Amino acid sequence: MNNWDMVALVAAGGVGAGARYAVDAAVMRGRTDAFPLGILLINVSGSLALGFVLGLGTLVSPEWATIIGVGLLGGFTTFSTVSVDAVLLAQSGRRDWAVVNLAATAALAVVGAATGMVVGGLIPR
Known part of the structure; x- marks a missing residue:
């Protein structure tokens, strides 16, 4: 990875984090429940x-796969927020939602990654 790739990685991470904030704000606007949808x-x-990008295989260079996967999508997704949300839900007496949040995130993220890999693998090389 050269210096320009590293700059692109860092910039992509910033774009991903900004996109996360924007999407979360849009989804949660006007919601009165505490579940972190x-x-x-x-x-x-x-x-x-990420599954889709990896499923594309050699259609994406290793450098771009890293920039998109680690930078953009690494900045976009967040395990730490899921962890904090689960603790906050449990502390507020919503242990049921805390467990649902953790289980749904783990299960659906794995299904999403697998689906993306299958779909990406369908693209002709």
């Missing part, structure tokens, strides 16, 4: 996108 959708869609 925005972050769940972000993590599942990010896993789907």
